[in-house]
Amino acid sequence: MPWAFGFIHGGDLPIIRRMKWFAAAILLASFPAFASDTPLPLPNSGFEDGLAGWTLAPGTSAEASPEAASIGKAGLLVNSGPGFQITSAPLPVQAGETYMVQFWSTGGGENGGQAAVRMIFKDAKGADLKPAMAKIRKWPAGSTTSSPYWENSILAAAAPENAASLTIQIAPASSRKPGLVRIDDISVARIGDIPAMQRDPDGAAPVPPSDPARIEFLEKEIAANPYRNKPAPRIVIKLDDFGPRNGTVHPKWIKVAGYAKEKNIPVNFGIVAKGLEENAPAFFQWTKEHHDSGDIEFWNHGYDHAEGPNAQGKKVQEFNGTGFDHQKTHMADANRLAREKLGFPFTAFGAPFNATDEDTVKVLEETPDIRVWMYGNHNHPAGKTVLDRCYAVTIESPTFIPNYADFLEGYAHNRGAEYFVMQGHPTHWNDDRWDQFTRIVEFLIGQKAVFVKASDLGKP
Ligand SMILES: [Zn+2]
Structure with missing residues (x-):
């Protein structure tokens, strides 16, 4: 599977051949990455309201925990053993449009595991549909990172014919290590009209202009809690x-x-x-x-x-x-x-x-x-x-x-x-x-x- 992020975050191997992919990911990391993108309001996207808006499959234990906070006071803490599943509230989509999902995750150290994160499109009757190719070089499924650091990951897919809704599903990642997974600060956007070429890591894309409102938000967020009760870095x-x-x-x-x-x-x-x-x-x-x-x-x-x-x-x-x-x-x-x-x-x-x-x-x-x-x-x-x-x-x-x-x-x-x-x-x-x-x-x-x-x- 061409999972740029899973590969980069595989943990042990420094992968230079994927560095351009990585650069592209970072290029897209600031939200919104391009002014033409339209953010979609995902309910409780940062788990600040507990698990409100999220649906847990039977037998899944998960919590919104300060220990999993990356932005704000809480994040999703889940043990990615077999059988768990967590699904976001559905967002309405239009067939043919490309949607981008960004999330932050960490394995968080020794007991860290990894989970899969997937974009699920459904028709009006609730049947699953196969995602269509995004207009950027990203895929509709990926995994959380095994890194001890918080890293940003990006998924993207186009809504297929007859698609009515998009949900974000977090589930076991086959062949990845089960263990504690921390996820926070999920965002969804409909991608605008910036041509795919300009977003292409090999296409000499300009760095998108930084968003002053986002910078102000982050500076305030940091000032309110500079080190999460740890020493300065x-x-x-x-x-x-x-x-x-x-x-x-x-x-x-x-x-x-x-x-x-x-x-x-x-x-x-x-x-x-x-x-x-x-x-x-x-x-x-x-x-x-x-x-x-x-x-x-x-x-x-x-x-x-x-x-x-x-x-x-x-x-x-x-x-x-x-x-x-x-x-x-x-x-x-x-x-x-x-x-x-x-x-x-x-x-x-x-x-x-x-x-x-x-x-x-x-x-x-x-x-x-x-x-x-x-x-x-x-x-x-x-x-x-x-x-x-x-x-x-x-x-x-x-x-x-x-x-x-x-x-x-x-x-x-x-x-x-x-x-x-x-x-x-x-x-x-x-x-x-x-x-x-x-x-x-x-x-x-x-x-x-x-x-x-x-x-x-x-x-x-
Ligand atoms: Zn060098």
Whole structure:
């Protein structure tokens, strides 16, 4: 099944090939995503009124619980064992129109499970109809995420001929782990006239304008309950693809370093170590100084950051699909170059494209320099501290485009999380993007978030 979200949120595997899908999802994450969309009033869509408006199949136990709140005071908490089923109130639909459902969910940690979420169309007599293809590349069924973070998922389908109503059904997901599932903040919209091309992740869609009313709502929601009775979050600003340019440091990196210094926050620059083979004394000097002052953590972002077809024509990345020996050499070379050229070891690692496989685990097990693995394999941590990824709380969405509105949406839904590792690529930021980046940082400073180096989160 082409379940973009189930795949991304599969939990363990960093999937670069689906990143464009992910970017598209985030593009659509702010609600309403496009001005031409029409929100439909789903009764009790955020479970603030208990289970009013929702129908439980016999034997289903579910509750509207503060423990499952993402926005507001409650969310749906359900054990996704066999046989449960929860259905929303019906919404009237028009045949031929495309409807989009967004929901937020989390597995919420160790006992977390997953459930299926489906769009069900019925005719006037109440008979089920097969959904028709949506005009965006989304499907009428998906699953909740297994992530410990709250993530946004999107379903879409066109109402088929004779359709009269749409309901949202939550039910067991075959082949997915049963356990506690938390769902909140469901929304439904009829999709307007933005051509499918413009919504296509490969179609160079513009970022939809952010909705000032939504931003105001979220800022108030956060102010009313900033951390859900937990400590303020820790923040790792993970900036990728640092290296020498013409022997020195690119002005956009210098700008970030200066800004971070001015705000008195540490930042984390990922070095592609091949660059350290260049004759770049000014770059080495600058990097050593910022390491020694403690302003910046420089971390291992691979040796060559390569991606391409292997001998069999399959697209592979430096630490995914390239084999143990290749990965071992690249890991060792990067770590050696840091020690030789910079005079300090890398202690944190984040793979190019965040793409890794089982060989990466074996390589890391044999790599004592590295203590922290950003966006690593949670189930196979290789003896490292793995820092998880929250897709909804990051700097750029889509990749390369800092986006305050999308950040705020994700942050509001994820209050109470212990930390966020937020990724960015400063050399891609023009002035508008820079402004979005600083707006994000300054919001977090206002929240009293604690900015840290990646290695600060490592086991001692
Ligand atoms: Zn990179």
